[in-house]
Amino acid sequence: MAKSGGLAVDLASAFDASPNPYVLLTPDLRIAGVNQAYLDVTHTTREGLIGQPLFSAFDSGPGDEAPENVRQVRESLERARDTRQRDHLALVRFSIPVRLQDGREVFEDRYWSATHTPVLDERGGVVFLLQHTTDITELQRLRQQSRRTGAVTALDSILGGAVLVRAEQVQEANRRLETERNRLLEMFMQAPGFVCVLTGPDHVFQMHNPAYAQLIGHRDITGKPVREALPEIVNQGYAEFLDSVYATGEPHEGRASQLQLQRTPGAPLETLYLNFVYQPIRDSAGAIAGIFVQGHDVTESVRAAERQKLMIDELNHRVKNTLATVQSIAMQTARSHADPRTFAEGFQARLLALSHTHDLLTRSHWEGAGLGSILEHETEAHGAHRVSVAGPPVPLPPAAALSFGMIFHELATNAAKYGALSVPGGRIMVDWALANQANPRLELTWREIDGPGVIQPERKGFGSRLIERNVRHDLAGDVKLDYAADGFVATFSIPLDREQAT
Template identity: 65%
Template sequence: MHEIGSDIDLAAAFAASPNPYMLLTPDLRYAGMNQAYMQAVGVAKREDLIGKPIFDVFTAGDGAEAPESVRLLRASFEKVLDTGQPDHIALIRYAMPSGPDGAFEDRYWSATHTPVKNSSGELTYILQHTSDVTELELLRRQAGAAERPFVVSALDAIIGGDLLKRARIVQEDNRRLEIERSRLVEMFMQAPGFVAVLSGPNHQFQLFNEAYRRIAAYRDLKGKTVEEALPEVRDQGFIDMLDSVYQTGEPFQGRNVLVQIARPEGGAPIESYLDFIYQPIRDDSGSVVGIFVQGFDVSDAVLSAERQRLMIDELNHRVKNTLATVQSIAMQTARSHQDPQTFAESFQSRLVALSHTHDLLTRSHWEGADLRDILQHETVVHDEHRVVLNGPAVPLEPAAALSLGMIFHELATNAAKYGALAHEQGRVFIDWSVANQNDRTLTLVWREEGGPPVVVPDRRGFGTRLIERNIRHDLAGVVNLRYLTSGFTAEISFPLDRGRQFEPTA
């Protein structure tokens, strides 16, 4: 005698059963059916069904209810695929082809869909058991329309009495719940922040929205654990955080937390700053079974705050340096001018020169200033035909711009008092060039002609000391001041690529 569970007996029982059965693959294609099913749906040969998608073969016709019938049947199949559990349809109106002319006949069915799994627990088929209850349903409706409650009750008893009625109610409730679930899932997927649902102690992804995929660099997350999908986050402490929430049942909240996700193409990782919460998910007994992840990418806010902090630090640094410069100018000017009036005039002119350079830097948001613009600012009070500028555009760092602004002010002031600009025929020629593009060096020559006879000063004034100190200390350059009979000349040379770390100190 064969064992009841053998494949031969099962296949024979399947084929010989008077109840309609059919098998679908997970992609909803016919894999098998018995003779009773073929008779129920009006198909003569198995070849007409095997391998074909069920909804290509049976479309429910072109009636107004056809789309809803197809949706209801498809939803039942998908529920079995998603949950691995059986699903029931108490009553469904599903039209079937009734003849060669392509006409459809309304039929009423009751169906049960059961998952068939292999030894590994994987769903391999869906088994459908279908009952055609068309005649009973139509008869029941006719009796109801004729107001014959006794007949209706009798038919209810034949097809299950209140059981069918309750099944219909459950089916409608399930439909409403499914609609609500779909709406919740849609809201979940469209949430402005990132959200995900993780299950089990290994934190397996069950659900996640587009914002979460974006944070995760669009990795393949479905069905994977966090560590499988994002192995780099273990060393960043995120797995430990999840483990703690799962084990203790206490939520965890992070603020401005940096996460680094490796790029698929290599190179520097993608950095994001996150505000998030890990909230434990509990079952009916209160045990933690998963974790709900919700948060926002706050990278823009964090980086903006960091930029603001750097700007404030930079501003404080500049203010301190400016105050130090003003203090130095005041002390040095006071040593050179005993008379209060001449001190005030000289001190004010130097502050104005410092202010001019600050204005230029402010226009560029303190990114720097061009050498020609600084020269024009400091010589603008003189006839433009008497000051000749010749050289290429040279962008300067803020520190170099401030130092050169003070230097050119002193040179122009001395030229106006004692040099070429003190004489109507005098002129100043300023030429500059940049050498060695790999390690750029600026060379500038200030040359005066046509002024009064040059007198070599018997002492080094504040202007001379400021020029020499700024060039040597602040610009790491060299300067050569020459008092020639043909006119005063200043030769200045310094490197351009020293960076922003050098700030003027007068």
């Protein structure tokens, strides 16, 4: 209620009594109220309209132009609602249903001029939209008739046609600008990289695309300064980069820059790597108004490059170690074989043993190999039925796998030359177990049975030296070679964690 001249004026009654057509809409464009003038001009009833979606009650009919007519009115209403500013439609064609005397309902083309005004609450939120429409159908028809008769200029001046023409031109220009704006906004939102717009010296988030939302864990950041919206970046230099760009107008570019972000509420910070650009945005006067942020998450690329470098470094290390092993094999084999032919045979056999273990490691992408698989590879040429194995699965890292490959090759070679595998009935039994769970050790025994009598060698051969060298230097373990008369026995005690053992 309002007081005027001592008389109480019922605003609802004044609204209904106005000769100008009005309709009151909710923010979701449902009809909340209409006045009598609106009912008269649309040939409708209040009961049939209240609560209805506006464009269900009025859809501009079945014509081809109907969707475009509806779009113009809807966009004007949405602009008024979203910007909280009054929006005008100088001229819009919108058909309304009219019931004829014979009861048939037809759609009649009408021309309207409309003003859409947002009604705000005390906090500035939109609670209603007020649509004021003026039926200018007769005026538009007179203008069209004047064009057909050639009396355009005089009649247009009398009827305000020039004003309407200019209004139509402005409206069409605004429509084109709005279409272009929507196209640019769509490109902005669908950009494959992350994009956002910051405004003012505090870098307030004005808008951002879905890729940026995904980057920061879909936080509610619109309308917040960057230091409040993303507090974890404050001590990482990025806020200072924004300050510098805003102060100097010079863009800033980052390449594979490391950033700690909290991508899930309550979760620990994650390390990301970003390529990005901070580009200053200038207003019409040339002053800096904000910053445009654009970039890409290159975390996977950076990590892939790091993995590749690590693999190359590891490959170089392995090649050097392999060459050193080959060099050692060549030197030791040469000392034990004066004859070039026997040297070539021994050297080639040991290189093949090294190659077999490399094949096993390649299959596992050099992550390691199982003890049982290595033993099987180095003894299968002598017949699987002659070598009995028993023990639990023991995965070995690459370096230990190579050492065990050489050890088993030497043991099998010596057994084939001098031991149990040199006679038809000889056999080998290999068993192992894991001891000391706190500091696991592999306890392995190689035992030859039913072979020829064993004679203690007068001096250590290359095979014995290679075995001892691999066990003590490469595996940090212990080995005992027992040349018992009833069969050769080799006993090994190897720590599975070489670094802890050393």
